[in-house]
Amino acid sequence: MATHKLFIAGSGGQGILLMGQILTYGAMHEDLEASFLPSYGPEMRGGTANCTVVVSDKPISCPLIYEADALVAMNLPSMLRFEPLLKRGGKLFLNTTLIEERPKRSDIEVIDVAANQIAMELGNAKAANIVMLGALIRETGVLQPKSIEYVLENKVFHGKKASLLPLNLQAFHAWQR
Amino acid sequence: MTEKVLMKGNEAFAEAAIRGGCRFYFGYPITPQSEIPEYMSRELAKRGGTFVQAESELAAVNMAYGCAAAGGNVFISSSSPGIALMQEGMSFLCSAEVPVVVLNVSRGGPGVGGIQPGQADYFQATRGGGNGDYHIPVFAPLGIQEAVDLIYEAPQIADRYRNPVMVLVDGMMGQMMEPLRLPEARPFVATEEIAAYKPWSLTGKAAKGGKRRVVKSLLLKPEQLEEHVEQLFEKYALAEKELVRFETIGLEKADVVFVAFGTISRLVAESIELLAAEGIRAGMIRPISLWPFPYAAFEQIDYTTTKAVISAELSMGQMIGDVKMGVNGRLPVQLIHRTGGIVPTSLEIVEKTKAILQGVK
Numbered sequence: 222m223a224t225h226k227l228f229i230a231g232s233g234g235q236g237i238l239l240m241g242q243i244l245t246y247g248a249m250h251e252d253l254e255a256s257f258l259p260s261y262g263p264e265m266r267g268g269t270a271n272c273t274v275v276v277s278d279k280p281i282s283c284p285l286i287y288e289a290d291a292l293v294a295m296n297l298p299s300m301l302r303f304e305p306l307l308k309r310g311g312k313l314f315l316n317t318t319l320i321e322e323r324p325k326r327s328d329i330e331v332i333d334v335a336a337n338q339i340a341m342e343l344g345n346a347k348a349a350n351i352v353m354l355g356a357l358i359r360e361t362g363v364l365q366p367k368s369i370e371y372v373l374e375n376k377v378f379h380g381k382k383a384s385l386l387p388l389n390l391q392a393f394h395a396w397q398r
Numbered sequence: 399m400t401e402k403v404l405m406k407g408n409e410a411f412a413e414a415a416i417r418g419g420c421r422f423y424f425g426y427p428i429t430p431q432s433e434i435p436e437y438m439s440r441e442l443a444k445r446g447g448t449f450v451q452a453e454s455e456l457a458a459v460n461m462a463y464g465c466a467a468a469g470g471n472v473f474i475s476s477s478s479p480g481i482a483l484m485q486e487g488m489s490f491l492c493s494a495e496v497p498v499v500v501l502n503v504s505r506g507g508p509g510v511g512g513i514q515p516g517q518a519d520y521f522q523a524t525r526g527g528g529n530g531d532y533h534i535p536v537f538a539p540l541g542i543q544e545a546v547d548l549i550y551e552a553p554q555i556a557d558r559y560r561n562p563v564m565v566l567v568d569g570m571m572g573q574m575m576e577p578l579r580l581p582e583a584r585p586f587v588a589t590e591e592i593a594a595y596k597p598w599s600l601t602g603k604a605a606k607g608g609k610r611r612v613v614k615s616l617l618l619k620p621e622q623l624e625e626h627v628e629q630l631f632e633k634y635a636l637a638e639k640e641l642v643r644f645e646t647i648g649l650e651k652a653d654v655v656f657v658a659f660g661t662i663s664r665l666v667a668e669s670i671e672l673l674a675a676e677g678i679r680a681g682m683i684r685p686i687s688l689w690p691f692p693y694a695a696f697e698q699i700d701y702t703t704t705k706a707v708i709s710a711e712l713s714m715g716q717m718i719g720d721v722k723m724g725v726n727g728r729l730p731v732q733l734i735h736r737t738g739g740i741v742p743t744s745l746e747i748v749e750k751t752k753a754i755l756q757g758v759k
Contacts, residue, residue, distance in 0.1 A: 242575065246404055249577045257404075257575040261430060262513060283668040284541075284574060287743035 222253070222278050225363045226286040230271035230303050231295025231316070236350035239377070240293070241272035243354060246376050247368040248276045256284035269298065276363055291361050293353055295336070300324060314357055316349065332360055332398075339395045345385075348392035355393040369393060400579050407542045408433035408572040410580070411475070411501055411565075412441070414546040417583040418553050420473035420499060421447040424461040426454055428480045429513045430569035431503035435475075446586055455480040459487030466496045467613040469592035469599030471553055475501035477569070478519050479510055482527060488562055489528025492630065493615035495598075497556035500534075500564045501549065503572040506739035514739025515568035515661060520716035523566050524689040531627045533634045535641050536564045536688040538659040542571060543578045544686075550581045555641065559633055560598070566688065568712070570661050570741065637690060644692035645684040651703045652681035654755060657721045658710040659685045661741065666710050668744035673751060679703075680751065683724075688717070696724030704729060706758045708751060711735045730758055 227244065231237045241257050248255035258273040273289075275281050288308040294300035295316045307313055309328045318337035334356040336349040343352075351373070358366055370390060378386035405413070412434045415423070423442055425435040435451065442449040452458035455476050466472045476484065481502045491498055502523065506516035523536045535555060539545035548565050556563040593601040600611055617623040647670065649655060654673075658666040663684045670680045681704075683695045699707070707729050709718040715733040722731050734750045736742045 242404075245575060245577075249402060249404055255577060258570065259573055259575075261569070261573045281576075282671070283664045283744060284576070285570075285665060285741060285743065287745045 224275060224277035224279070224281070225361065226288065226290050227274045227276070227293070227357070227361075227363070228271065228286065228289040228291070228303060228306055229274070229293040229295075230269070230299035231293075232298075233268045233270045234266045235270065235295050236347070237270040237295060238272050240350050240354050241274045243369060243372050243377060244274045244276065244364065246372040247364045250368045250371055251364060253278055254281050256281050258284045271299065271303070291357065291363075293357060294320060295350070295353065296320065297322060312360060314353060314360070316353060318349070332356060334396055336396075340392055343388060343392055343395060345388055348389055351389045351392040352395050356396040359396070360398075366393070400582065402577045402579055404575055404577050405542070406433060406573065406575050407545070407567070408503065409437050410542050410546050410578055411503075411549055411567070411572070412437035413580060414549040415473040415499065415501075416441060416445055416447065417581055418473075418499075418550040419584040419586055420471050420553060421586040422450075422462075422465045422470045422472045423447070424450045424452050424458040424465070424472070424474055425476065426452050426458055426480065428455075428477045430505055430515075430572045431475055431477045431501070433572070434501070434503070455483035456486070459484035459491075462498045463487055463491055463494070463496060466491070466498045467494065467600050469587075469596040469601055471587060473499045473501070473549075473553075475503065477502065478504045478507050478516070478522075481519065481522065485522070485527030487528075488526060488534060489530050489532055490615045491562045492528070492532035492534065493530065493626070494613050495560040495630075496562075496613060497553070497560050498562045499549065499552040499556055500562055502564060502566050504566060504568045506737065512739040513569060515570040515741060516712050516737065516739055517568060517660060517662065518713035518716065518737060519566065520688065520711070520713060523564055524691070524720075532630065533637070533689055534562050534564050535559070535637055535690070536566055537643070537686060538566045538688050539571075539686070540660055540663050540684065542574070542576045545571060546578055546580065557596070559637060561633065566660070568661050569739075641687050642690050642692050642694065643686035644695045645686065646681065646695060646698055647684070648679065648681035649683070649698050649700060650681070651679055651700055653679045653703065653705055654681075654751060655699050655704050655707050656680060656682040656710050657685070657707060657717065657724075658682060659688060659717070660712075662710050662712050665742065665744045665747060669747040669751065672744060672748045676748075678752070678755065685717075691720045691724070693720070693724045696726070699725075699729070701728050706754055707731045708754060709733050710747065712741060713737050
């Protein structure tokens with residue numbers, strides 16, 4: 222596999238950093254190298270949140286990226302701000318429930334994911350990030366879906382949160398092209 | 399070998415300190431390293447150690463001084479302005495020959511500055527903000543694993559030299575997560591074992607008629623003070639032989655050589671690959687010990703092919719003076735830098751390098 226550079230952006234409270242951590246754990250589960258770099262600062266609920274995840278089969282020299290292979294925009298400000306970061310031919314995952322505008326660039330592949338709407342139909346809008354994660358995994362093939370299922374079960378929705386696992390597994394598989 | 403785990407840098411640093419045998423932690427929260435005192439407050443007592451939240455960094459370093467003088471293995475941490483407050487203590491610890499491990503998770507300055515990563519504490523770390531003739535060994539890892547390994551090793555170096563040892567990382571390393579392997583835990587030195595382990599320490603158990611143990615930094619007679627400082631510098635001369643650490647990449651037949659430590663060295667490593675794709679051979683000297691600085695590494699530069707040496711820094715250029723001493727006039731030394739918490743992209747480094755090479759042709 223090549224090195225995959227992923228950038229995930231949205232607002233605080235949307236589970237942006239959790240998505241990045243799940244991907245990183247998933248990479249570890251497949252014995253791949255990974256790095257997770259969150260934005261940090263005087264962050265708050267409703268403010269901006271983003272993270273960079275690099276996954277590779279060789280040691281990662283640089284956890285910072287100058288271009289992304291895939292970009293997840295969970296809200297409009299994220300799309301407007303980070304669209305230029307995507308490389309030519311890169312994949313832009315748009316949360317179309319919250320983003321009505323279309324991206325300006327025509328040299329990228331846009332994948333529409335009505336993440337909040339799908340999650341709400343499943344019964345919990347908070348699972349929008351997991352819906353999006355499902356789309357990201359399916360369309361990029363960066364990791365195997367069963368690795369993410371393993372992480373959801375063993376690292377995220379376990380112990381007191383175990384009751385949330387079935388809904389989130391459903392959310393993970395909910396998006397269809 | 400232990401299993402790979404995924405941890406936030408700061409938590410991994412704290413865990414590495416505990417596993418390295420640091421039984422006492424004194425600290426005060428400051429971004430971007432507050433997860434360290436948080437982790438210590440949660441974990442240290444469970445493992446038989448002691449956590450104290452001090453009222454300030456000045457108090458923390460002096461608690462460390464007192465505890466370590468009594469033979470305790472102490473780890474302290476802070477971020478740039480907090481480390482500035484600890485500088486008086488660093489000088490006292492050096493003079494009194496008391497080992498303590500210090501971690502700086504640095505941020506942008508001067509002043510309170512910002513909370514994004516920076517390397518503008520190079521002077522503070524290597525030249526010191528404390529008074530008098532002293533040195534502190536300073537190690538600057540490039541990522542979480544190397545930081546963990548150095549924090550784990552640091553107490554042994556501190557004990558061997560009876561001197562503080564600093565590990566210098568930055569806010570980015572503190573906040574990011576990378577899979578890593580933690581070293582096996584060394585057991586804490588029990589209180590009753592301290593006298594045998596550190597015979598100089600103030601355990602209050604000197605044999606009857608034995609020599610009084612004194613830990614102090616006040617020597618009023620100039621002859622005594624001069625002799626004391628000269629003895630310290632015999633240790634520092636040994637440290638300059640034993641503790642120099644660096645890594646080199648692709649110096650052979652290089653067109654240009656970068657010198658970079660910590661976070662920016664990872665960007666430079668990627669820039670080197672990007673430059674290679676354009677037919678430019680770039681190499682790197684990566685200092686791991688900032689004091690003692692690896693001047694000897696500069697003898698490995700190929701002065702027949704290399705046209706320039708570039709000091710790449712997240713500051714206005716602080717290490718560049720040491721780089722110039724290493725190069726010793728043999729080549730022009732240029733600076734590529736960002737500061738204030740901005741980290742350049744590897745592409746930005748590539749563009750600036752090409753501009754520099756145009757200028758020296």
